[in-house]
Amino acid sequence: MKVPVSIPAIKIGSAGHQVCHPAKEKDMVKIDLPKERPPDWKGAMLKKMAEVLNKYRSVRLFLDICVKCGACADKCQFFLGTGDPKNMPVARADLLRKVYQRYFTLGGKVWGRANESAELNETVLKDWYVYFYQCSQCRRCSVFCPYGIDTAEVTMAAREIMAAAGVATKYVTEVVAKVYDTGNNLGIWAPAWKDNCAFLEEDLKDTEGLDIKFPVDAVGAEVLLIPPSADNFVNTNTMIGYAKIFHAAGISWTTSTYCNEGGNFGLFLNYANLKKINNRIIEAARQLQVKKIYWGE
């Protein structure tokens, strides 16, 4: 078998210093999460963990049935890149698994050593914060697992648990908060979005002599286009491409100033925000009375 990337020797703690910036208070308030870690953060996290375990069969099952065969170990790009053993999907899930074993399983309570169960404490939390934010939830490991164990599910559960006690990263929380203010991740306000579209119309006329519209908030259009917001900001050729295709196909379309973002950062945080962001797409489609949604990221 051809191995395109050599498997690195393990280097314990080699990625441990790569820590995300903590979330800012102002963003946490906007996305309905605790501003800071409460004194009883451990209680809050364990309470959330119990809730997650009772809501997601995947999480409970995946924490239960891993046999540690190591099939996933050399499949994660973060392990291949850093050599940090805690970036092996199995070891990443173990960070949550050992706490789960300690507090939620008979096996872990009766014979903790065999199941490597561990108390939730400051050290464990630090590992969670470092390594659960070094997973991109790409699910590559799940393809190779004989039981389909999907580390993304475990990562999402861990982030949801941490978020419930006010532990999150700025990159994610700031972006989510921006969506509720502006409708997109980049923070493009409605007037700016319209202005960008008008600019692209003019630009297209000047450079190519084409008279193609970039409709914004056009009620009753056939298609609502949800592009990545960057397409109207930096990757404008893509935006021009959409317009040309719609024009050539003769389809009436529109973008919405309420929802102009195909990427959902709620996925990296918790279910409530994931849903709240996705709901904006449906809300925009209803209010604009479109027939179809074209959605890409």
Add this chain to the structure above:
Amino acid sequence: MATKFLFIYLPYISVGIFILGVLYQFWRWARTPVPLRIVITPAPKTRKGLALRLIGDVLLFPSLFKADKLLWAGGFLFHVFLWLVILRHLRYFLYPVPGWVEAIQTAGLYAGYLIPIPLAFLLARRLIFERTLYISILGDFFALFLLLAISLSGILLQVFFRTYIVDVKALILGLIYFQPAISDYHWLFTLHFVLIMVLLIYFPFGKLMHSGGLFFSSTRNQRANFEERFVNPWDFSVSYNVQNLFPPEKYRETLKGMREGKKE
């Protein structure tokens, strides 16, 4: 007294723990809802296709084959040998012995002789590679050593310390029909028997539950029928707080204003 405990009480206790424990784990998984469709694509669209994929997963471990050929070979051979050995042992549990159990006796015998090889390989693999050693926990070694001890004691019983199997069959049938009949057994048979009881007790509470778990695994037991609506049983509605500057109401007003020709 010790004999009575080991051959009468212990079997009932361990089989009881095994059955109740496995049912308990299945119940824990079954009662937990599945909120999202997280199937690993490409996945079958039909129920028949799904059944075929699951059966294929159980019998052939295709994901593991993609991941690591050597590990696949070790794991696959171990499981095939294990099943042959278990089926061969049915001759102690059934009276009269069905034809198919008789038919696999030879295969089961050789599987029994060979099973330490994949077990030793799986153990060596854990110890040799840095990364597998890192992820291995006591429970992994416990299960491997237990299985190795059971298989080696079984081989010794077959080859050197041959047990009077009429007594063994009387013991097991006696237990099954709640009329225990115990006699004197060689210490090696006692060891073999007790280790299996230990395995049964340990089974539901550790990683060995992977055997039934596959059928509950959302990534493998769902279909790719994305056209059908998937309803989250515990879904809730979300609301905007006062600090969110662009809630749905504001958009409604903006659109209304545009319809009435007002400038925003």
